[in-house]
Amino acid sequence: MNLQLPEPDADALAHSARLTAAIQDEIAASEAGVIPFSRYMELALYAPGLGYYSAGATKFGDAGDFVTAPELGPVFAACVAEAVAPVLQQLGPEALFLELGGGTGAFAEVALKRLMELDALPNRYLILEPSAQLRVRQRERLRERLVPPLFDLVEWVDGPVPHDWIGVLFANEVIDALPTPRFAVEAGEVYEEHVALEDGRLVRVLRPADGFLGAAVRHLQGGLQAPLPDGYRSEVLPQLPYWIQAVSGGMKAGAMLFVDYGYVRGEYYLPERDEGTLRAFYRHRMHGDPMLWPGLQDLTASVDFTALAEAGVGAGFDLAGYCSQASFLLGNGLAGVLARIEALDDEVERLRRHQEIKRLTLPSEMGERFQVMGFEKGVEFGAAFLVGDLSFRL
Numbered sequence: 001m002n003l004q005l006p007e008p009d010a011d012a013l014a015h016s017a018r019l020t021a022a023i024q025d026e027i028a029a030s031e032a033g034v035i036p037f038s039r040y041m042e043l044a045l046y047a048p049g050l051g052y053y054s055a056g057a058t059k060f061g062d063a064g065d066f067v068t069a070p071e072l073g074p075v076f077a078a079c080v081a082e083a084v085a086p087v088l089q090q091l092g093p094e095a096l097f098l099e100l101g102g103g104t105g106a107f108a109e110v111a112l113k114r115l116m117e118l119d120a121l122p123n124r125y126l127i128l129e130p131s132a133q134l135r136v137r138q139r140e141r142l143r144e145r146l147v148p149p150l151f152d153l154v155e156w157v158d159g160p161v162p163h164d165w166i167g168v169l170f171a172n173e174v175i176d177a178l179p180t181p182r183f184a185v186e187a188g189e190v191y192e193e194h195v196a197l198e199d200g201r202l203v204r205v206l207r208p209a210d211g212f213l214g215a216a217v218r219h220l221q222g223g224l225q226a227p228l229p230d231g232y233r234s235e236v237l238p239q240l241p242y243w244i245q246a247v248s249g250g251m252k253a254g255a256m257l258f259v260d261y262g263y264v265r266g267e268y269y270l271p272e273r274d275e276g277t278l279r280a281f282y283r284h285r286m287h288g289d290p291m292l293w294p295g296l297q298d299l300t301a302s303v304d305f306t307a308l309a310e311a312g313v314g315a316g317f318d319l320a321g322y323c324s325q326a327s328f329l330l331g332n333g334l335a336g337v338l339a340r341i342e343a344l345d346d347e348v349e350r351l352r353r354h355q356e357i358k359r360l361t362l363p364s365e366m367g368e369r370f371q372v373m374g375f376e377k378g379v380e381f382g383a384a385f386l387v388g389d390l391s392f393r394l
Contacts, residue, residue: 262303321385326367331387
């Protein structure tokens, strides 16, 4: 155990023990005595009532395990609203806005207010949130902070839009939390990482990969300068094209915008990144043991943005652009946000907002680690990706 991690309290450990027992039961019931790592990750994050995202523990902010851009303050959401406003205006009064994973509701609050100022409000603002506890937090926050006409636009949904629709789909730090298969290359063959029981403990083991995963690994290797060496381990999301098609549903016209941390394929699978990008977060500390305290820690893997581009185009969209988060914010209203900050009378608030912008844009913070990718169908983002477009690197 990593002794630098703070020890969970007794209730948290009991919660983790219940989830661990459920995982062990599923392994014991499986015919092969193992489950794929992706299934373990799915249970650890999303098992009803027990998984990290479906249980009630605080995830965001200083009291949680990590901080996302919308939780820092209003700057991020205001700039995203600037980027998508032209799309919503092109689509007209029937346009929907679908946010995948609403966090604390901070993004929706600011985005709706800014879209109202820009005369670009959607017909409905949909939040697809798997956590019942977060839904409650979002509803309370938005009811408190939005005027009734804005709050009345918000609707919580259990799945993608079930009918043909037009609008905008937005996801911030969602793809990194999709349960991902882990693979290994041994003697030129592809293996898949599984989870087994050994002396009552959860351990990771390798089994020959099925044809689906093997084909995905061969596809990604086709875009690399050299084959992956023996012993190389990493992640790949062969289900990403199907996930994109599912969440966009019957979108007939509109745009998709994804913000996450990751790399283009050639950087994702560099020789020195031979253990992949999988990591765990607990109380703002990152470590490498995904089997520690299931249900109490976030598990995440970086995004292959080349794969995301392929999936979006394969779903019938045009790639609108790809850039760093810093470039995206600079190209979508950050100067106006700064002007509004300078007009504030509260000196403490001005300083707080300047610190927020530094965290969002500095290369040593979130500015370069996080990237933004947009897709469009029957609409144009306009100037959203004019600053620092990196599509040529994909």
